[in-house]
Amino acid sequence: MEALYENIFRRKSTRNFNMDALDEASLLRVSDILHRAPNLFEGLDVHFHIIRDGSGFSEKATGIIGAYTKVKAPHFIVVTANTQSGFRQAVGYSIAHVILAMNDLGIATCITYPGVDKSVIEKHAQLEEEQEPVLFIAFGNPENPLELYPKADYYKRRPLKDIIIQGPVKRKYKFILEAVRLAPSSFNTQPWRFSVDGNRIHLMRVKLGFIKSKFFTSLNKIDMGIALAYMIIAMKSKGMKFKLVKQSIPHTDMEYMITIEIQE
Numbered sequence: 001m002e003a004l005y006e007n008i009f010r011r012k013s014t015r016n017f018n019m020d021a022l023d024e025a026s027l028l029r030v031s032d033i034l035h036r037a038p039n040l041f042e043g044l045d046v047h048f049h050i051i052r053d054g055s056g057f058s059e060k061a062t063g064i065i066g067a068y069t070k071v072k073a074p075h076f077i078v079v080t081a082n083t084q085s086g087f088r089q090a091v092g093y094s095i096a097h098v099i100l101a102m103n104d105l106g107i108a109t110c111i112t113y114p115g116v117d118k119s120v121i122e123k124h125a126q127l128e129e130e131q132e133p134v135l136f137i138a139f140g141n142p143e144n145p146l147e148l149y150p151k152a153d154y155y156k157r158r159p160l161k162d163i164i165i166q167g168p169v170k171r172k173y174k175f176i177l178e179a180v181r182l183a184p185s186s187f188n189t190q191p192w193r194f195s196v197d198g199n200r201i202h203l204m205r206v207k208l209g210f211i212k213s214k215f216f217t218s219l220n221k222i223d224m225g226i227a228l229a230y231m232i233i234a235m236k237s238k239g240m241k242f243k244l245v246k247q248s249i250p251h252t253d254m255e256y257m258i259t260i261e262i263q264e
């Protein structure tokens with residue numbers, strides 16, 4: 001967890017890839033990371049399929065919302081799940097571990113939204129029954145090796161005071177929120193908010209207006225899974241003990257997700 005935590009502060013998305021394939025040893029290491037990726041919920045496993053020939057695939061498989069999704073990369077991972085309740089959060093949780101572990105190996109990544117039919121994906125990856133594609137992770141070497149890691153002023157993120165909707169936050173817990181603040185999110189929307197009550201951190205998602213709702217809400221649920229993973233990675237790296245508990249916390253502008261109860 002120590003290595004994953006450290007990588008929170010030196011990961012960024014790469015959109016310009018060198019189209020040369022990675023060597024076999026690196027692809028094997030990626031495969032190993034995918035096998036070891038943790039799942040958020042028992043009985044809701046997130047699956048991964050590596051597409052080795054990324055150049056042919058990226059032409060067909062990206063582009064539904066304009067240039068944003070158009071990432072060309074030497075390889076892709078197709079992330080799939082059974083679409084039962086909570087699957088988007090589960091996907092976010094697993095991929096957060098994957099991208100940080102890949103970053104630790106010096107492999108560049110970009111999460112992208114799959115703007116194509118399942119039938120196109122199935123020409124390149126054999127999906128198991130009832131598994132639906134949720135996301136892609138483009139990966140490889142960056143075109144410019146210096147762009148693998150973020151520069152000091154890279155992260156455009158909301159300050160803590162904007163994402164903590166209720167406090168105060170004890171000083172010893174601040175690092176958890178500092179870590180999650182840097183998490184990647186779709187369109188960098190950073191939909192997470194925190195209501196902190198002593199040793200309990202309630203994780204909330206900003207509710208979107210009706211027009212924006214359907215598509216962006218789906219993506220934001222993935223973002224929330226990533227946020228939870230970042231918090232857990234931060235706490236585990238410091239050996240903190242905690243429980244995830246579901247409470248009932250109604251809020252007019254926020255959707256309550258889960259509470260992290262830290263053992264003091």
Ligand SMILES: Cc1cc2nc3c(=O)[nH]c(=O)nc-3n(C[C@H](O)[C@H](O)[C@H](O)COP(=O)(O)O)c2cc1C
Nearest residue numbers: 012013068069111112113184185186187188219222
């Ligand atoms: C669920 C999700 C979907 C994303 N989809 C795309 C995408 O389709 N195209 C893209 O270029 N970046 C995509 N991103 C990357 C975000 O734009 C990026 O994480 C965010 O702008 C923060 O930048 P950083 O990752 O460099 O820290 C996605 C990220 C997430 C979490």
